Amino acid sequence: MLPDYAEHEEAIGLNWYEADPNLAFILDHLIPEEKYRSFAEDHSWTFGELVGKSLAARAEQTDKHGPVLVRYDRWGEEICKIEHHPTWLANKADLIRNGFVGLPAHAGHPVPHVLMSSLSYQVCQAETAAYCALGMTVEAAEMINRYAPDAVREEFHRRLCSLDPTEAWEGGMFLTERQGGSDVGANTTAAFPDGDEWLIRGDKHFCSNVDADLFIILARPVGAQPGPKGLATFAMPRRLPDGSSNAFHIKRLKPKLGTIGVPTAEVTLSGARAWLLAPQHAPAVESLADADGWDPARDGKGLRRMMEMVDESRYGVALMGLGIQRRSFLEASIYAARRQQFGERIDAYPLVRETLVDMLVDLEGGAAMTFECAAAADTADGIRTPESGLAEREEASLLRRILIPLAKMRATRNAINTASAALEVLGGNGYMEDWPLARQLRDAQANTVWEGTDNILCMDVLRAMRKEKAHAPLLARLERTLDASPQHPLLEDPANALFAALGSLNESLDHLAMAPQDVVNLQARRFAELLADIAEGTLLLEEASWSLDRDGDARKAVIARRFAKKKFGYTPSRGITDPDRTVIDLFEPLVRYGRIEPDALSGSA
Numbered sequence: 001m002l003p004d005y006a007e008h009e010e011a012i013g014l015n016w017y018e019a020d021p022n023l024a025f026i027l028d029h030l031i032p033e034e035k036y037r038s039f040a041e042d043h044s045w046t047f048g049e050l051v052g053k054s055l056a057a058r059a060e061q062t063d064k065h066g067p068v069l070v071r072y073d074r075w076g077e078e079i080c081k082i083e084h085h086p087t088w089l090a091n092k093a094d095l096i097r098n099g100f101v102g103l104p105a106h107a108g109h110p111v112p113h114v115l116m117s118s119l120s121y122q123v124c125q126a127e128t129a130a131y132c133a134l135g136m137t138v139e140a141a142e143m144i145n146r147y148a149p150d151a152v153r154e155e156f157h158r159r160l161c162s163l164d165p166t167e168a169w170e171g172g173m174f175l176t177e178r179q180g181g182s183d184v185g186a187n188t189t190a191a192f193p194d195g196d197e198w199l200i201r202g203d204k205h206f207c208s209n210v211d212a213d214l215f216i217i218l219a220r221p222v223g224a225q226p227g228p229k230g231l232a233t234f235a236m237p238r239r240l241p242d243g244s245s246n247a248f249h250i251k252r253l254k255p256k257l258g259t260i261g262v263p264t265a266e267v268t269l270s271g272a273r274a275w276l277l278a279p280q281h282a283p284a285v286e287s288l289a290d291a292d293g294w295d296p297a298r299d300g301k302g303l304r305r306m307m308e309m310v311d312e313s314r315y316g317v318a319l320m321g322l323g324i325q326r327r328s329f330l331e332a333s334i335y336a337a338r339r340q341q342f343g344e345r346i347d348a349y350p351l352v353r354e355t356l357v358d359m360l361v362d363l364e365g366g367a368a369m370t371f372e373c374a375a376a377a378d379t380a381d382g383i384r385t386p387e388s389g390l391a392e393r394e395e396a397s398l399l400r401r402i403l404i405p406l407a408k409m410r411a412t413r414n415a416i417n418t419a420s421a422a423l424e425v426l427g428g429n430g431y432m433e434d435w436p437l438a439r440q441l442r443d444a445q446a447n448t449v450w451e452g453t454d455n456i457l458c459m460d461v462l463r464a465m466r467k468e469k470a471h472a473p474l475l476a477r478l479e480r481t482l483d484a485s486p487q488h489p490l491l492e493d494p495a496n497a498l499f500a501a502l503g504s505l506n507e508s509l510d511h512l513a514m515a516p517q518d519v520v521n522l523q524a525r526r527f528a529e530l531l532a533d534i535a536e537g538t539l540l541l542e543e544a545s546w547s548l549d550r551d552g553d554a555r556k557a558v559i560a561r562r563f564a565k566k567k568f569g570y571t572p573s574r575g576i577t578d579p580d581r582t583v584i585d586l587f588e589p590l591v592r593y594g595r596i597e598p599d600a601l602s603g604s605a
């Protein structure tokens, strides 16, 4: 069990990996191979030191000294330079040096996505703004590797993955224009061919990490059809290979509520040089004549390629939500252990206990679903189960496809709720900017918007089902898990509740299949919420069962039971008559991650 939270003055200064035994539990559960697990241990621990002891303190400074745009130099020349506080630059340099971006390119062996998620989750507890900047760098590197032409691929990729902050590049992504972020099909930014390269003209309305070095950008090649199918994806460097500036003008920095460190700007592109991102060879064709007509800039798939980056970025935003939840829980737990009112520590009071335990239930449910996306990526890439065949890998890709929008929707909404509840645990101090939770709440609010609002994510879940049948492997995965878990008597009740919920989900699927489209759209949020609840509840049950089998420890079973009860349980009189004392009696081992004997649950609900 962890030490009493009262022993700490604040979260900053702790090793955030050591302080979070649930993260080690997730790595144990999802990285079965010993050689990868010990590699993950080393890196997660190093990041725990780095983030908890250095990055987190600097992030507080950065938030109070946001970036400034210097448009012109003293000669009146346009320079569009962003000046940052040194703490922002120091954090990014430390992350680059420690492989936050470049580890997979430099490790010399496959690096599990689960490990990279563990590092990201920790960084997000300190500074989602820095994660935004370097997370987009990771995704830009993948896009370059997959789609950039030979002329630039190697150099762009090398720079993005460099471990040397003096030469490393950062990435960004420009989709949104004034007329719409959800509806990118309305984009008007145009791309004009110039030999093998392209010149981009237009305005982008939200450009985060605007002083990065390489942007993945959506534009419409001249002559392409209107709407989403006419869009193509390009790589646009900030500076040209000869060192001169690209035709790129920052109009202004946006006055944001949160994520202050990362500069978000409005940008005008006046013929900025770019390279098309598309497959380098024609897809298999029936005849040479078909190959002759192949036009990768206008093949109708440019937006789909950009969505590969958006999907990864959405996954990153889910980790931001989880990071904010975890930081909020840690800060609130420490404060509640140290603060006395009416002669008692406030964490002795049942209502405070319930608040803290329910923060953990939401966090661990969200973590189970979000890290499942990373585990699916490891299966798809053959890292987790090298023996899995093509069909299994394709299923894992589909699983990830549908879980990502669910994970982002759930973790980012819960982050706002958890940061708000944690702020209240700190009372009036919580509302003040010299305590850590006001920033967490401000930052949390960005995450339900960027990379797609909740509504857009719910619609994306429906699209993944309709177009890719991505729900089939998810439902099969959940059914298999539920079939296995009632072997544990402690898990019988939640498993039955989840089975019943799965039944009602299947009924709603039949209903929606016959419903008019506007009714389907109306129900999209309710449907996605139900699916997310069932997925989180079932994955928690799997973790609980695994923990009982391995260690005879029922802590996770308590979490899984409480989750199922909150989401699916029938509690008469709104639970007021419920004799359940779990949050009072098991508070210490729950919030300090201690062992709970299965017998301790008899009598509790």
Ligand SMILES: Cc1cc2nc3c(=O)[nH]c(=O)nc-3n(C[C@H](O)[C@H](O)[C@H](O)COP(=O)(O)OP(=O)(O)OC[C@H]3O[C@@H](n4cnc5c(N)ncnc54)[C@H](O)[C@@H]3O)c2cc1C
Pocket: 172, 173, 174, 175, 176, 179, 180, 181, 182, 183, 206, 207, 208, 209, 256, 259, 264, 446, 449, 450, 451, 452, 453, 454, 455, 456, 459
């Ligand atoms: C801090 C910050 C940084 C950002 N950084 C970037 C960046 O680096 N690059 C970038 O490209 N973009 C960036 N964005 C833009 C962001 O991705 C968009 O704001 C977001 O996608 C929403 O688009 P919008 O603002 O145009 O809202 P709109 O699309 O106008 O949406 C307004 C409302 O209408 C709802 N809505 C729209 N369509 C539907 C529908 N079909 N059904 C139901 N409801 C609907 C939405 O859910 C939303 O509630 C950033 C945004 C923020 C806040």
